[in-house]
Structure formats: C-alpha cells, structure tokens
Amino acid sequence: MDKIFYSDIRSGKSLTYRQLIEDIQNKTTYSPYCKSSDFYVVFQNIIQSLFLEKEIVLLDSDFTDAEVKNLVGEVDITKSEPVALEKQITEDDFLELLNCKTGTWLITLFTSGTTGLPKKVSHTFASIARQVKKSDRHIDDVWGFAYNPTHIAGLQVLFQALVNRNSLIRLFGLDSSEIVNEINSKGITHISATPTFYRLLLPPIGTCPTVKRLTSGGEIFDEHTLQQLASLFPNAKLTNVYASSEAGTLLASKGNEFVIKEDIKDKVCIKENELLIHRSLLGQSTSFNIDGEWYHTGDLIEVSCQDPFTFHFISRKNEMINVGGYKVNPTEVEKYLRECLGVLDASVYAKVNRIMGSVILCDVVRENDRVTEKFIREQLQAKLQEFKIPRVIKFVEQLNVTRTGKILRK
C-alpha cells in the first residue's frame, strides 16, 4: 500500500513515501543550509543529506538576515552543489539504506546560548535518534507533527516516524478546531508537543479517541489541566520528557516524576541540586559549559527517592526564559534592544503566563518620548524571531526600579 509520509492542510500537500523517495531521487543539487517554511522541503533536505552523508545546517524559516549572519557568518546560504545519489532507492530498501548511511552524517541546529547569541549544536544520527524506537508495535502509529521541524523535538518525531514508516500529519500552527479535525479524520495515535500546544486545545471542544500517547516536555501540568486533557484524549497516556537541544531526549517520566534508567545511570549525576549530564550523551559544540566530563544543564531538581533514583524539576539555574517551549536568552534580547534607535538601556525579564509558561517583558530607558513601543518593536522585528520580542515594552526613568515579586527574571 502506498503509505502517506506527510500531510499538511496548510499547504494542501499530501505525499506518500513513494513520492518522497522519488523527490529525493530526482534532486540534482544539494545545499548544506536549509531555511524553508515548507515542512516537506525541510524533511526532504534532511533525508537527502543522510543519503549523501553530508552535513546539514537547519535554520529557522523566520530567522532574520541579521540573525543568520550572526549564526553562520558571511556565507551564501542559497548556494548549492550538483549531486547525484549513488544508486537507485526503492521503497523496500529505503530504510535499510538510510540506516547504513548514518555513520558520518551530522545535523546542525541552533539553540539559544547562555551568554548572548544562539549556539551551534551538531548531532550525529546516534545522538539525535537515541530514544527512537523501531518495532512492529509502532507500524500503525500516526504522528501529529506539532513542532517546528528545525528544532530537536521536531527532528525526533520525524525520525521516529521515518524508521517505522509512519505518517506525519501537520498540527503545528493550526487552530484548535482544525487540530481536532485533523486528529480525528487522519486517526492520529501519537502527539509530541509543548505544554502550550496542549493548553491551547482546552477547554476541550470534542474528543480524540484515536490518540494513545501524548508526550510533553518542560513544565508541569496542574490537576485541572490534566483532567481537561483526559476528557479531550480519553484513551491517551501522558508522558513528560526531559530533552534539550544539547542532549536530545534523555529521560521520560510518568506524571511529574523522573526515574533514571539503568542504561544511563552512570551518565547522570547531581551536584548542588543541579542535573549534570555526561559529555558522551551530548551533541558536538564548542560552547558547552563542560566541567571536566560533565555538562551543567542549569536545571535544578529535587530527589524524591534514592532507589530507584527518582526526582522532579524545581526551576532553572540560569536566566533562560521558556516561552511556549522555546528558550529565550534575555541577554540576547537586551543586546538587540540596546542597538535600537532611541533606546539608551534595557532590561528583559519574564512574567509567568498560563498560556505560554512565560512571556517576555522589558523595561526601556528611552532618549525621548517620541520613541514609541511600536517604533522599537518594528526595529526588533527585523532582527529577532517573533517569540523573542518582548510582548510589552515599558518605559522607565531608570532600570531595576519596577521589578516586583510578580515579575520574575528567572
């Protein structure tokens, strides 16, 4: 049967695995930089890079030119080279071929750094697909695709679906009624998404009985939200995962408690309540904060049981702000704010928000009152991705005087 690879009601595309293979086979050029708002194009380029065993660099489609220049330097990201695949791929040997091409392949993405600019992280197939499970049990899974494909969580869903030859159905960026319709009409069984994605589906506007497994990451759901989710997805189990762009998915929890499994027991440790991960579990980057053999995650935890080792997350040690699952570095936003015309100084902080987890706010000292919120925002829009732009800009005489207990910079 000609199985669907990817279906997207936004672009009107519905493509089978056979078409995917044909499209990759017919490509005569390869560009190592991938920046496209068409998810299918991103998927195709990633798979093509695997077959060619060439490194691929993923750039968010909404990165501004200034951001791209900062990240990759003065290179022409549209430049491509002529290529041809060594041999004909067929639907039958597609997976087999894919598996044996993974040795030297690298995929590079960018994650918000702790010192200013986003940092570059490169993963091998082994590190990005550590939690991918291939088995007959997963043959009939249908995945809702609810992440940006240039982010690590989106890539993990892509590979989980690919190795089991499952269908991917786009849910990212759809309205809640469209999402429920897509889940029910396509029979989606698995969804991995941010807590914000799930919260925006509530209160439930129907039920989605086909969904068996929900995966989320980061924040804890309160009891009321869990009950509403259970009524929307009556047959689904919810798993919370601990993942980061640096290490990929590492741990999975039931509810809010994480149990460290035997196979990575020696590769995780706790120092002054902070979770440390052994360097062998990380992707490759020059900008990791490595202390000897250990990477400091910046996540503070509380141990609830020693045997088996069980813990839950308390907060972040560093100042990264989590906006709907995307990490924002306030230092980076402040840097761009200070570069805006009419801005003398700026302070960026988070406010707890029930929809996004946190929202970004800022205090700005301006040159004069002709400098408006709109004027600053327009300048930022040319420099930063939308989710990094402060939602409210407050003008102050001097910084740090208006922070209250409700406004936290985490």
Add this chain to the structure above:
Amino acid sequence: MRKLLLIINTVLENRGKAAVATINESSSLKNDLGLDSLDLAELTVRIEAEYDVDIFEDGIVTTVGEILKKLS
C-alpha cells in the same frame, strides 16, 4: 467593551495584523479576531495591567464574552 477593543487592537497592530472595528460577546479570540498564542499571552498581560485580573487564572478563555465575565 470599548477599552477591551482598544487593548485587542493594540495587540493586533503590534504584530502587523489589521485592527478590528467591532467586537461582540460571541467573538472568538482565535478564530474571529485572529489572535495566536503569543497574542493571547500579550493580551493577558495588558488586561492584567489595566484591570489587575488574570483572565486565564481558572483555565483558557476563548471568547470576548468570557473575558468580560472575568472582568465584571
């Protein structure tokens, strides 16, 4: 209602979206007014600054009428 319309239009215009002329109780924030999750987050902050009420405190609200109920 007029004050709420002004706040909604500030949020829409901040993101380069067209302002709306009128709203009514049944207007859906997402489907009729075109507010996405970032806009909704901004809306809560601006309403809280104006009215000192967190409209999402007991769960997600989806229409203008539900907001007005929280503010009354």
